[in-house]
Amino acid sequence: MNSSPVLNRSKLLEIREEILLREDSQLSKMASKSADGFRLREHDLVEDLRTPYVIDRDKIIYSGAYRRYQGKTQVVYFPAKVSEVVSNRSLHTFYVTNIAMTVGKYLGLNLELLQAIALGHDLGHAPFGHDGETMLSALWEKSENREFHHNIQSYYIVDHVAYKGRGLNLTLQTKDGIICHDGEVRNTRLRPPREVSARERIQELNRYIAEKEAGKKPVIVPWTMEGCVVRITDVIAYIGQDIEDAIRFGLITRDQVPPVLGKTNGEIIDNLLSDLISESYGQDWLGLSAEMSTRLEELKAWNYANIYKNPGLNKHRDKISRCFQILFDRYCNDIECKSKSSQVWKDFLSDKAEEYMESYSTVEKVKDFIAGMSDSYFVKCIEEYIVP
Known part of the structure; x- marks a missing residue:
């Protein structure tokens, strides 16, 4: 079969509307109705069977x-x-x-x-829990005066x-x-x-x-x-x-x-x-x-x-804080120098849409990249940078 399946879309949408009407009768007066879902941009799947x-x-x-x-x-x-x-x-x-x-x-x-x-x-959430959030906030505030x-x-x-x-x-x-x-x-x-x-x-x-x-x-x-x-x-x-x-x-x-x-x-x-x-x-x-x-x-x-606040918790906090500083500075420099071999380009910016690339500063892009890292990926990035 080389052609796409033909679905009875009109029937599916009738079922969807029936479900939405049934929902109204089952939810409390304080509940949010699915039909009231508000999007800034028109949804790209206007005939989607799923509710908003x-x-x-x-x-x-x-x-x-x-x-x-x-x-x-x-x-x-x-x-x-x-x-x-x-x-x-x-x-x-x-x-x-x-x-x-x-x-x-x-x-x-x-x-x-x-x-x-x-x-x-x-x-x-940044890598390394709320400690990571505090560390990234310090760098973000120093660069952009924003927490x-x-x-x-x-x-x-x-x-x-x-x-x-x-x-x-x-x-x-x-x-x-x-x-x-x-x-x-x-x-x-x-x-x-x-x-x-x-x-x-x-x-x-x-x-x-x-x-x-x-x-x-x-x-x-x-x-x-x-x-x-x-x-x-x-x-x-x-x-x-x-x-x-x-x-x-x-x-x-x-x-x-x-x-x-x-x-x-x-x-x-x-x-x-x-x-x-x-x-x-x-x-x-x-x-x-x-x-x-x-x-x-x-x-x-x-x-x-x-x-x-237990002193036995997360004993490597100071080391990780220094690593945040190292990666933050490095990626800001890599973006400014257009170093396409950098992780920030290969794993983050290479497929970003034009509107994102033009709308946000270098520091914002680095903040978004680091905030999205997992703990292990963060460690991998710092190892690749400082371990010969």
Whole structure:
């Protein structure tokens, strides 16, 4: 058979419309309807059988940035290898997605939008966890007087870095949830500003980006209830898992863990999840009870003191920081000198669209390249540069 198959497109689109109508009757009044999905550019598959947020989800999971999740560690990292013992970004996003879907099912929210936001929320994380984010931010701020933040970089990736520099053309609902996943959850009832139009929301996001990159602390609430769910379930997913990783790595023992939310990751998730659903059910906001919020903050403070600031964690931090500086300077020079043998050209810029190449500075391109690296690829690049 040398010809393409002939499909009954009209029948498929009828089925799609029937599914969308059925969805309207099944979702709560606070859920985001698939028919309301807003894209800045007309979708290139106008007769696609998939609903808008499923298209977003699929574009995310087939992107290069998503594939690199598995090579980026969460908290505990090893410069010479990716450990199979501790969590990576791929596992974390899977955990967030699972927890968010449970909340969404009980609250009658759009599960497809929840999937898209949860799976894409950490695409912009630099190699070597939050340490890498801090190191890259220092270089970015020194060069451009702008801070680097992983949630904004996640937004940049889906907006204009991925797909050869054209962006993934996701719905605004998905992009908004991705950038707004990072924010306060303590003693907070997240109430999405549903009355704001899409065009107004884009302006709000642009202001938020400008202020946060300038070092300010702007406050923004996700535009959708699904985005609110991902913000809170992101915390629920990592707070106990970081404890389990620290125990496996020998930084702490289980006996040291305060029993404010439970002694295991499973207990912590169950307690927070149950409270979140019971408090938020039937409401136009999402939030934990005052008591559970206080307990969560107590556990977060304990994690910071005993895990994230533990002197035994990530002993190679200073060496890696110097490596960030070396690669950053090298790639800026390689771009300016048009050194086509450089990794930044071969593995990043060679297939970028003209609009990306002309719209962004050398420093922005280097920032995008390094932010997209996995831990092991980063090590490979530094070895190729300094090891004879």
